[in-house]
Structures are given as C-alpha cells and as structure tokens.
Amino acid sequence: MSPRKGNRGSASGPEAPASSVDRGDLDRPLAEVLGASSAKTFEKHLGLVTIGQLLEHFPRRLVPRGELTSFSELRLDEHATLVAEVLRVSTRRMRSRSGSITEVVITDRSSDSGPDLLAESTGATMTLSFFNAWTASRDLTSGTHALFSGKVSQYRGELTMANPHYAPLDPEDDVDAADALDSAGRPVPVYPAVAKLTSDRIAQAVQLCLAAVDWSTVPDPLPLEVAREHRYSDLASAYQAIHRPADEQDWHRAKARFRHTEALVLQAALLRRRQAVAQRRAPELTGAEGVLQEGFARRLGFELTASQQEVGQQIAADLGQVHPMNRLLQGDVGSGKTVVALRAMLQAVDSGAQAALLAPTEVLAAQHHASIVRALGPLGAAGTLEGDPQGTRVVLLTGSMPAAARKQALLEIVTGEAGIVIGTHALLSETVQFLRLGLVVVDEQHRFGVQQRDRLRETGADEVPHLLVMTATPIPRTVAMTVFGDLDVSVLEGLPAGRQPIDTHVVGLLEHPAWERRIMARAAEEIAAGRQVYMVAPKIGADDEVPPFSLAGSAADEKAAEAMVSTTWLELLVQRAPELEQARVAVLHGRLDAAQKAETMEAFAAGEIDLLICTTVVEVGVDVPNATLMVIVDADRFGISQLHQLRGRIGRGAHRSTCLLVTRRDPEHPSRERIAAVAATTDGFELAQADLAQRREGDILGDAQSGGRSTLRLLRAVDDAGVIERARREAQAVLTADPGLEQHPQLLAAIRAALDEDTEKYLERG
Ligand code: ADP
Ligand code: MG
Numbered sequence: 001m002s003p004r005k006g007n008r009g010s011a012s013g014p015e016a017p018a019s020s021v022d023r024g025d026l027d028r029p030l031a032e033v034l035g036a037s038s039a040k041t042f043e044k045h046l047g048l049v050t051i052g053q054l055l056e057h058f059p060r061r062l063v064p065r066g067e068l069t070s071f072s073e074l075r076l077d078e079h080a081t082l083v084a085e086v087l088r089v090s091t092r093r094m095r096s097r098s099g100s101i102t103e104v105v106i107t108d109r110s111s112d113s114g115p116d117l118l119a120e121s122t123g124a125t126m127t128l129s130f131f132n133a134w135t136a137s138r139d140l141t142s143g144t145h146a147l148f149s150g151k152v153s154q155y156r157g158e159l160t161m162a163n164p165h166y167a168p169l170d171p172e173d174d175v176d177a178a179d180a181l182d183s184a185g186r187p188v189p190v191y192p193a194v195a196k197l198t199s200d201r202i203a204q205a206v207q208l209c210l211a212a213v214d215w216s217t218v219p220d221p222l223p224l225e226v227a228r229e230h231r232y233s234d235l236a237s238a239y240q241a242i243h244r245p246a247d248e249q250d251w252h253r254a255k256a257r258f259r260h261t262e263a264l265v266l267q268a269a270l271l272r273r274r275q276a277v278a279q280r281r282a283p284e285l286t287g288a289e290g291v292l293q294e295g296f297a298r299r300l301g302f303e304l305t306a307s308q309q310e311v312g313q314q315i316a317a318d319l320g321q322v323h324p325m326n327r328l329l330q331g332d333v334g335s336g337k338t339v340v341a342l343r344a345m346l347q348a349v350d351s352g353a354q355a356a357l358l359a360p361t362e363v364l365a366a367q368h369h370a371s372i373v374r375a376l377g378p379l380g381a382a383g384t385l386e387g388d389p390q391g392t393r394v395v396l397l398t399g400s401m402p403a404a405a406r407k408q409a410l411l412e413i414v415t416g417e418a419g420i421v422i423g424t425h426a427l428l429s430e431t432v433q434f435l436r437l438g439l440v441v442v443d444e445q446h447r448f449g450v451q452q453r454d455r456l457r458e459t460g461a462d463e464v465p466h467l468l469v470m471t472a473t474p475i476p477r478t479v480a481m482t483v484f485g486d487l488d489v490s491v492l493e494g495l496p497a498g499r500q501p502i503d504t505h506v507v508g509l510l511e512h513p514a515w516e517r518r519i520m521a522r523a524a525e526e527i528a529a530g531r532q533v534y535m536v537a538p539k540i541g542a543d544d545e546v547p548p549f550s551l552a553g554s555a556a557d558e559k560a561a562e563a564m565v566s567t568t569w570l571e572l573l574v575q576r577a578p579e580l581e582q583a584r585v586a587v588l589h590g591r592l593d594a595a596q597k598a599e600t601m602e603a604f605a606a607g608e609i610d611l612l613i614c615t616t617v618v619e620v621g622v623d624v625p626n627a628t629l630m631v632i633v634d635a636d637r638f639g640i641s642q643l644h645q646l647r648g649r650i651g652r653g654a655h656r657s658t659c660l661l662v663t664r665r666d667p668e669h670p671s672r673e674r675i676a677a678v679a680a681t682t683d684g685f686e687l688a689q690a691d692l693a694q695r696r697e698g699d700i701l702g703d704a705q706s707g708g709r710s711t712l713r714l715l716r717a718v719d720d721a722g723v724i725e726r727a728r729r730e731a732q733a734v735l736t737a738d739p740g741l742e743q744h745p746q747l748l749a750a751i752r753a754a755l756d757e758d759t760e761k762y763l764e765r766g
Contacts, residue, residue, distance in 0.1 A: 024217030026052030033212045045196045059189030071108045071124040081149035081190045081199045102130040149198045165198040221750030222261045232257040263727035269751040270485030280464045282324035283438045287347040295379045307493040325466040331492025332684040333472045333648025341441045349419035353438025357422045366598040369396040369422045392419030399426040400594035442469045502651040504659040504679040513552030524579035527610045531628040538637040540589045541568020555664035565633045570613045588614040625653030635661035636671035640691040643678045
C-alpha cells in the first residue's frame with residue numbers, strides 16, 4: 001500500500017477516501033506535450049509534473065511591450081528578467097584567456113522616449129558580458145529591445161549579468177523570438193524562473209500546453225453562482241488571459257478569478273474541517289471538584305491579568321462542552337500563556353481526564369516540566385511523601401529519555417496516575433497510550449501543522465481531546481483565518497504589569513570595530529550586577545574549528561565575513577576576554593545530548609551559569625527572568641520573527657534588559673533593514689507584519705505556518721484580506737445550502753486536491 005493512500009483516509013479527516021481527483025486534461029503529464037526530456041527539466045527545476053501544475057505556474061508580472069524595466073529594481077544575486085534597449089555592442093578577444101568577449105551595453109530608458117541626445121544620459125546603463133557568443137553580437141544590435149534574464153552579479157562595483165539568456169522583442173527583427181513570445185503586441189509575461197528554465201522558455205511551454213488542453217474536460221472549482229455574481233470569464237479564457245493577456249486589464253481580471261477561487265477552495269476546506277471536527281464528541285471537562293484549580297489559585301504568586309482571566313473563562317467554557325474545543329491562543333512573547341494553559345490542564349485533571357502539553361523542542365519540554373512541577377508543588381507530586389494525596393502527577397516524556405525512565409513514564413500515563421504529561425511531538429506516537437486524554441495543549445504552534453492536528457483526532461476512540469494551540473507569533477486576522485481557519489482564536493492582550501522595557505541596539509562591527517570590546521564589557525557589567533547573559537550564534541561550531549580571532553577583524557575580510565560565527569568561535573572570544581575571566585560560561589546547542597541540554601538549561605535557570613553561549617535552541621519559550629542581556633551575533637542571519645522570539649528571552653523579570661544585534665555586514669546590505677526593524681520596536685504584531693511583507697515570495701504560510709504545502713499561489717493573506725473574507729462568506733453560504741457539496745462536485749474535487757497536496761508534502765518530510 002502506498003503511504004499516500006494509507007494516509008488519505010485518515011489524515012484528510014473530513015474527506016472520504018478520495019476517488020482520484022479528476023481535473024481532466026490538467027492531470028495529463030507534461031511529457032505528453034513537451035516530450036520526455038523537457039518534462040524532466042520542468043520537474044527537476046520547478047517541481048512541475050502535470051499540465052495543470054505548469055498552467056498554475058503563473059507569471060509574476062507583465063512587461064508591457066515597449067516599456068523598459070528600471071535597473072534600480074535589480075538586486076545583486078537575484079535571478080532577474082528585464083526588458084531593455086541595446087545601446088552598443090562590441091566584441092573583442094580576451095587578453096587573459098583564449099576566446100572572445102561580447103559586451104552589450106543596455107539602457108532602461110528607451111531612446112524614443114525623448115530627444116536622442118538626452119536619452120543615454122537620463123537612462124541608467126548596464127554592461128552585459130557574453131563569452132564566446134557570436135550569436136549575441138548578431139542578434140543584439142543598437143536599438144533592439146530585448147528580454148534579458150540571468151543572475152545579477154557584480155563586476156568592478158557595477159551590476160552586470162554574464163551570459164544572460166536573451167530574446168529580442170521586436171518582431172520585425174527576429175522571427176523566431178517573435179514566435180516564442182507572441183507577436184501581437186501583447187504584454188510579455190515574466191515567469192518565476194531559474195537559471196535552467198528561463199522565463200521565455202517557460203512561456204513557450206505554457207503556450208504549447210494551452211493549445212493542447214481540451215477545456216471541456218476541465219472542471220471549474222468556482223461555484224457557478226459566484227462566477228456569475230462577479231462576472232468572471234469561463235475557466236478556459238481565464239487560463240488564456242493569465243498567460244497570454246490581450247492587455248494588462250485582461251491579466252488582472254484573470255488573476256482576480258484565480259485568486260478568488262483559491263480563497264474559496266481554501267475557506268471551504270477549512271470550514272468543512274471545522275464542521276467535521278465539531279461533530280466529534282469530546283469529554284465534558286466541567287471540572288466539578290476543582291481541587292487542583294483551587295489549590296493552584298492559592299499558590300499563584302501574582303494576579304492574573306484581565307486578559308488572562310477573560311481568555312481563561314472562554315477556555316473553561318469550551319472544555320465543558322461535549323464537542324471538542326479547537327482554539328488558537330495568540331499572545332506576544334512573555335504575555336503569560338503558560339499559566340492560562342496550566343489552568344486549563346488542571347480543569348481537565350479535576351474532571352478526571354488527562355492533559356498533554358506538547359513543546360516544539362526537548363529543551364522547552366524539560367523547562368515546562370520543571371516550571372510546572374515547581375508551580376504545583378505538592379499538588380503535582382501525588383504519591384510521594386511531600387505530595388498532596390488529592391493532587392496529581394506531572395511526567396516528562398521525550399524521545400531521548402533512558403529506557404527505564406521512559407517505561408516508568410509510559411506506565412504512569414497508561415494507568416492515569418499522571419494527570420499532566422509533558423513532551424515533544426513524539427508524544428503523539430502510537431506507543432503512548434493515555435487512560436483518558438481530555439486536553440492537548442500545543443505550545444509555540446508554528447511548527448505544528450494541520451496534519452499533526454488531524455493526527456490527534458485519529459485515536460480511533462469515540463471521544464477526541466480538546467485542543468489548545470498557543471503561539472507567540474502574532475498573526476494578522478486574515479492570516480489566521482487562512483492558516484487556522486479551522487480554529488477559534490483568542491488573543492492575550494498586553495503583558496503582565498511590571499515588565500521592564502528592552503533596549504535594542506544594532507552593533508555594526510564593520511563601521512565600529514571598537515564596539516566588539518564594548519560587547520564583552522557590557523556582558524561583564526551585567527554579570528557583576530548579578531544578572532545573566534545569552535550570547536547567540538547562528539551555527540554550531542566544530543571542535544577542530546580555528547576561527548579568526550576577532551569579530552571586527554573578520555568583518556573587514558570579505559571571505560571571513562561570509563562564514564557564520566559559530567558557538568565555538570564565541571567560546572574562544574569569551575575565553576580570551578579579560579573582562580569575563582571570572583564568568584561561569586556554558587554552551588548549549590542542539591547537537592548535545594538531551595541530558596546535557598537539560599542539565600545546562602537547569603543550571604542556567606538556577607543561576608549557576610552566568611553566560612550561556614547558544615544557538616536558537618533558546619528561541620522559543622525559555623524563561624529565565626534573571627537574564628537581562630542578549631547578544632545576538634550575526635543577527636543578519638536570522639529572520640525578523642526569529643530575532644523577536646530570541647529577544648523575548650530577556651525582559652522577563654524586574655530588571656531592565658538590553659539586546660545587542662551584532663552584525664558584520666555592510667550598512668548597505670539589505671539584511672541591515674531587517675535588523676533595524678527589530679531594533680525599532682518590540683511590538684510583535686508590527687514585526688510580524690514587517691516579516692510578512694518581506695517574505696511575500698517565500699510565502700510564510702507555506703512552511704512556517706501551515707506545516708504543509710501551502711495551496712496559496714496568488715493569494716496573499718495580508719494584501720488580499722478583502723477577498724479572503726468574501727470567500728469565507730461565500731464558502732459558508734455554499735456549505736449551508738449544500739453541506740455534502742453534492743451539487744458542487746468540482747469544488748469538492750478541488751478541496752480534495754488541496755488537502756492531498758498537504759498530505760503529500762507532510763509525508764515527504766517524514
Ligand atoms: P509566554 O506567553 O511567552 O509563554 P510565559 O507564560 O512564559 O510567557 O510567561 C512569562 C513570565 O511571566 C513567566 O515567568 C510567568 O510566570 C510570568 N507571568 C505570567 N502571568 C503573569 C502575571 N499575570 N503577572 C506576573 N507575571 C506573570
Ligand atoms: Mg511560552
């Protein structure tokens with residue numbers, strides 16, 4: 001049995017085992033149209049196998065014929081496609097090696113846009129180099145408009161492209177290229193391309209496919225009533241228009257149709273998922289006795305914030321229902337989600353069920369275990385001498401525990417002695433049997449996707465547990481609707497009172513080499529005041545590594561600056577810093593074994609370590625309020641959300657904290673903007689927006705958020721909020737009128753196809 005089939009019946013949840021999802025001619029392999037060898041290239045470089053997949057590889061933008069691409073948009077190292085006018089061409093023999101070089105000077109300002117004399121002086125120019133390319137000097141002559149695509153590189157401080165792919169755009173000059181790019185004066189589509197498959201080669205393949213499809217075989221997932229209301233063209237015309245638009249407006253209409261379809265299919269899928277889950281039964285966790293909850297309330301050393309109370313009530317009410325809760329709890333770093341979760345877990349145990357808390361890493365699981373054991377005191381130590389007989393037991397279960405300890409934990413879980421079970425996602429593995437699992441809390445969900453959520457519900461039992469997913473990554477509303485459209489959302493507002501602000505500074509070592517010493521001095525000052533320090537490196541070092549000595553020194557050396565700073569390097573720097581001679585230093589990273597990691601983390605939490613050199617293992621959740629300085633070295637190597645998470649490790653106690661974002665990059669380097677954004681605000685919501693804006697192409701929803709392949713192609717969860725909300729209403733209307741989608745088989749097929757892709761991707765990852 002293929003794994004794909006095996007998973008489909010169960011992981012896709014609401015969907016019945018799917019018959020093959022039939023998209024007619026769109027399912028035909030590319031090889032039938034392009035030939036085997038071309039098809040292989042498309043599969044290898046773009047992952048495209050079927051005609052449908054290629055036809056949904058939409059152009060990124062259109063280049064109006066006759067209008068040139070401004071060079072100021074070009075970025076070093078990117079793969080770019082641009083339209084430019086050739087100014088001059090010259091070919092000469094190379095001095096240093098044999099062969100010839102053809103230099104083509106192009107401009108982004110058309111010569112017929114103004115008086116000839118002015119043209120060259122107002123437009124930017126760029127020199128392209130072609131090595132041993134006689135055809136280039138033949139095809140590209142002064143005045144030619146052409147499409148160039150290639151990797152943008154740098155030569156003597158100027159942007160250039162070496163051996164770019166080109167296609168002249170003027171139909172009169174070159175009949176072949178005119179064929180390839182369509183001659184009717186239409187705008188030129190520019191596709192997301194790679195070196196091996198340039199935009200115009202993709203365009204050619206798309207044209208062949210468009211011609212080969214019998215559209216009467218292709219189902220249209222957009223419900224007829226919706227298509228009518230918005231006056232969309234039929235599906236075949238939309239595919240034509242998105243790839244071969246008559247004009248810009250035509251293209252935008254087609255895009256709007258596809259975008260709308262995407263949003264609708266996605267929302268319908270999420271709503272069906274939600275409906276299906278809502279019909280399952282869950283244990284009623286009314287928490288009648290409430291011994292643990294009451295005991296914990298008395299032990300709590302602080303007042304719950306208003307928001308914690310409000311969200312707590314919401315969750316408590318959900319848990320008392322006979323249908324499963326599916327709630328996302330969003331709250332910025334440090335907003336106090338754990339205590340909310342713990343109260344919910346105690347309600348579960350008070351109601352005679354068990355609760356599981358899943359953390360993304362073993363470090364975090366161990367820390368949750370330690371802090372919950374501490375918070376509960378005797379209440380969490382039932383069965384021991386100090387324990388409260390009315391209490392429960394809290395056990396830790398991780399993948400790397402010694403066999404004996406693991407066996408003991410499993411035993412306590414299956415007998416129900418353990419009321420609270422804390423672990424990593426390994427907890428979801430089949431070998432773990434609960435007596436009665438009532439609630440699952442997932443901490444820091446951004447590594448916990450739709451499929452894992454489904455897996456929770458595949459227990460085979462009549463009852464499924466309630467689910468609370470927590471995240472510190474603030475998610476704009478429509479993003480949440482898109483990624484977690486099957487969940488209810490609660491937001492924990494604000495931070496507990498008494499928090500100290502965090503001062504964040506960018507430390508640019510290239511401009512200020514002397515600041516390197518200040519970093520060490522700051523660390524020493526903090527330690528002298530009784531505080532603790534994190535020093536984060538982007539990578540784990542090798543034992544035999546011989547790093548260059550100073551950070552600032554390496555910043556000035558181009559090659560050394562390229563290599564990421566490692567934990568080993570930081571260790572060496574700290575060892576050699578006279579200010580830090582007395583400091584108690586430890587190293588923590590993912591390659592250490594679990595016991596070592598836990599031991600180090602505990603020692604740091606207990607204040608026995610002053611300075612922790614680490615990787616992003618401390619990124620999420622780690623809570624040591626006495627730590628007040630975080631030095632992130634090579635901060636430019638991290639994403640915005642990651643930096644915000646890391647920084648969230650400080651500013652958790654009564655003391656004022658400082659975060660130093662250390663970079664060896666040039667102030668002009670694009671990554672410096674990212675760091676500056678993080679330094680400018682500690683508002684997680686603002687940063688999440690900035691992050692989304694920066695990662696549009698990378699599609700944050702794809703990997704980081706949904707944990708599965710994103711079905712989003714054109715849709716942008718932030719920009720397309722209106723479309724998403726409309727689609728949600730429409731999907732709701734369709735499903736209300738036709739819950740089984742019997743009248744909408746094509747929409748049903750599209751939903752299945754979307755879920756299938758997710759499942760496939762999930763399986764690939766193992
Ligand atoms: P996060 O939401 O990032 O997971 P935590 O749950 O780890 O945050 O809480 C951060 C810190 O704030 C913890 O040390 C916790 O004990 C403390 N805390 C939580 N709620 C309150 C409160 N209402 N008042 C004071 N401190 C609180
Ligand atoms: Mg947390």
